Amino acid sequence: MAKAIPKKGSRGRIGSRKSIRKIPKGVIHIQASFNNTIVTVTDVRGRVVSWSSAGTCGFKGTRRGTPFAAQTAAANAIRAVVDQGMQRAEVMIKGPGLGRDAALRAIRRSGILLTFVRDVTPMPHNGCRPPKKRRV
Amino acid sequence: MPHCIVTTTNHHCPPPITTASCYSPLLPSSSSSSSVSRFRESSIGFPTAKFHYSFRSSNSNSNRRRKVGVICMAKERRVKMVAKQIQRELSDMLLTDQVLQYAILPEAALGADRYLSSLTTISDVEVSSDLQVVKVYVSVFGDERGKEVALSGLKSKAKYVRGQLGKRMKLRLTPEIRFIEDESLERGSRVIAILDKIKSEKNTVENPLVESSDPVEDWDDEDDDDDIIYVK
Numbered sequence: 001m002a003k004a005i006p007k008k009g010s011r012g013r014i015g016s017r018k019s020i021r022k023i024p025k026g027v028i029h030i031q032a033s034f035n036n037t038i039v040t041v042t043d044v045r046g047r048v049v050s051w052s053s054a055g056t057c058g059f060k061g062t063r064r065g066t067p068f069a070a071q072t073a074a075a076n077a078i079r080a081v082v083d084q085g086m087q088r089a090e091v092m093i094k095g096p097g098l099g100r101d102a103a104l105r106a107i108r109r110s111g112i113l114l115t116f117v118r119d120v121t122p123m124p125h126n127g128c129r130p131p132k133k134r135r136v
Numbered sequence: 137m138p139h140c141i142v143t144t145t146n147h148h149c150p151p152p153i154t155t156a157s158c159y160s161p162l163l164p165s166s167s168s169s170s171s172v173s174r175f176r177e178s179s180i181g182f183p184t185a186k187f188h189y190s191f192r193s194s195n196s197n198s199n200r201r202r203k204v205g206v207i208c209m210a211k212e213r214r215v216k217m218v219a220k221q222i223q224r225e226l227s228d229m230l231l232t233d234q235v236l237q238y239a240i241l242p243e244a245a246l247g248a249d250r251y252l253s254s255l256t257t258i259s260d261v262e263v264s265s266d267l268q269v270v271k272v273y274v275s276v277f278g279d280e281r282g283k284e285v286a287l288s289g290l291k292s293k294a295k296y297v298r299g300q301l302g303k304r305m306k307l308r309l310t311p312e313i314r315f316i317e318d319e320s321l322e323r324g325s326r327v328i329a330i331l332d333k334i335k336s337e338k339n340t341v342e343n344p345l346v347e348s349s350d351p352v353e354d355w356d357d358e359d360d361d362d363d364i365i366y367v368k
Contacts, residue, residue, distance in 0.1 A: 071325075096228060096231055098259060101275050102321060104277050109328065109329050109332065117251070123231075136218050136305065136307075
């Protein structure tokens with residue numbers, strides 16, 4: 001099914017409607033890989049409000065994987081949302097990596113109440129073949 | 137494959153716990169040890185090392201250099217690569233392995249494993265230069281009890297972890313694993329919280345009207361790293 005082509009005029013304002021929402025409760029997704037950390041803030045349904053990552057915070061290369069980068073990414077992502085009035089949040093953590101701990105601590109420091117912490121790392125029930133073992 | 141270097145000066149030799157494995161038959165009297173009898177004395181905390189040395193002492197007349205793995209002093213780059221690989225493997229094990237999950241989170245055994253009470257992360261792995269001892273720094277997010285439970289659970293599974301690591305990684309000798317609690321992340325977080333508080337207090341003192349949505353300007357003097365570009 002092709003997407004509906006927005007007609008001129010009437011549908012053009014959907015993008016600006018999103019930024020005025022006030023959400024008291026949201027979900028923060030933290031994807032912490034070994035080389036980077038991505039923090040995404042969504043509402044309860046899953047629609048993204050704002051996101052930030054260690055790479056967008058100005059870190060490059062190996063420094064993106066450090067815990068300090070993770071906490072700046074989390075602080076950045078939350079700052080945009082605290083102004084919109086989010087007080088409570090649930091946190092979903094995905095992946096191994098140092099960003100898990102550091103970003104969680106940054107979120108707790110920022111004043112948002114953490115209701116739940118969940119781990120949603122994708123776990124295959126023995127599905128796809130994983131990449132080959134690295135030889136050291 | 138491990139690169140075995142027998143060094144004349146044992147400057148790579150790490151603290152006394154691993155001197156038992158810095159063995160070089162060519163050197164007459166190095167400070168670590170030169171004879172098998174001294175090995176047996178110094179290898180107290182090393183059940184596996186003892187096994188090797190007792191095995192070796194039984195045929196001490198044969199050429200000792202043929203015995204596996206203990207003489208290796210790996211290159212620095214390789215040590216780093218092994219450390220990184222061990223970190224990856226251990227993190228993966230913490231996420232996927234059932235036995236470890238039950239050890240660090242007792243409520244996972246009851247089925248309540250999707251809503252966590254504590255989060256365990258491996259923050260750093262240090263490998264000794266002869267690849268025999270691995271210190272794993274573990275950071276736990278949660279309350280006091282959660283920390284104790286997680287750390288004691290990991291320590292009790294150290295041998296199991298060693299066996300699993302040996303299956304996953306191809307190393308000549310699987311190193312001994314020690315879990316150490318890492319408080320550096322928590323300390324850093326506390327420091328930053330205090331600095332935040334000071335900053336907000338300073339802002340309320342200076343401009344009591346506008347305080348809530350201040351853009352953060354200069355964190356350079358408060359950062360842990362010096363050369364991080366902070367982009368608003």
